[in-house]
Amino acid sequence: MIPIDLCLLQWNTYNTRIQKTLDAISDENFNRPIVPNGNSPSWILGHLVEADDALLELFGIGQRLYPDLKTVYHHERGSNQQGHLTKSELIERWNAVSAKLDQTFKSWTEKDWLSKHTAVSEEDFKKEPHRNRLNVLLSRVGHKASHLGQIAMQK
């Protein structure tokens, strides 16, 4: 058990928690804004799938699988944005992205995790060595946890 294993445990834990929450939520609550003029769980799910898809490029694994998600789910434009996918379409895409990420994560050594991500230059990385893949992974877990806290308020 090394620190990176614990970081990946958090990654897996929050993916599982989100899936369980989505399994339990009613269709009505899934599509309704959580607070007036706020985002719906539906939009948040698309936003999380888009964020995970972006990791493929940020980690240098490959290209995004679903670049069209950026249009609807990248910025917090609220739930009135046109072009939402259905829950089952989003979950299918999330599973495809997760499978590709998790397969790669299993193969990475500590050195791979502490290597720079693709959005930082070699020069900046020398000055800011925390801008590595592991830091991005942990940040994404926090991002998911924040949105899960929001979805959990929808009762």
Place this chain on the structure above:
Amino acid sequence: MIPIDLCLLQWNTYNTRIQKTLDAISDENFNRPIVPNGNSPSWILGHLVEADDALLELFGIGQRLYPDLKTVYHHERGSNQQGHLTKSELIERWNAVSAKLDQTFKSWTEKDWLSKHTAVSEEDFKKEPHRNRLNVLLSRVGHKASHLGQIAMQK
């Protein structure tokens, strides 16, 4: 830059984000439930201070500084619970707890972080070596991130 440094960076990042959010929120929004019959940012802050205070015991650092917080803020009883402290009282307590935690964290080696916490027996820890202090720290960051996501919806 080792993985534990990145975990502590997340810990610090979320503490800073919560402080900034609290600095920016109006008194009215601080005290108002975020969704009908839900928790207020006031209650959530108390809940987070209580959770951090509990780490002193869970990590074997010492006793809780504010055991009375458990009565009001330990379970999610909603914002109608009696005995709320004021925002400045809660922040003062949070700063005291954080100072004690952060002082200890600076002194810990990787071995200290991967040691068992006080709520797991030696026997169980052999079977479940992930039940260590670092795992608790990461879980608490996720917990904070979830509640920060909720407070951020209060507009």
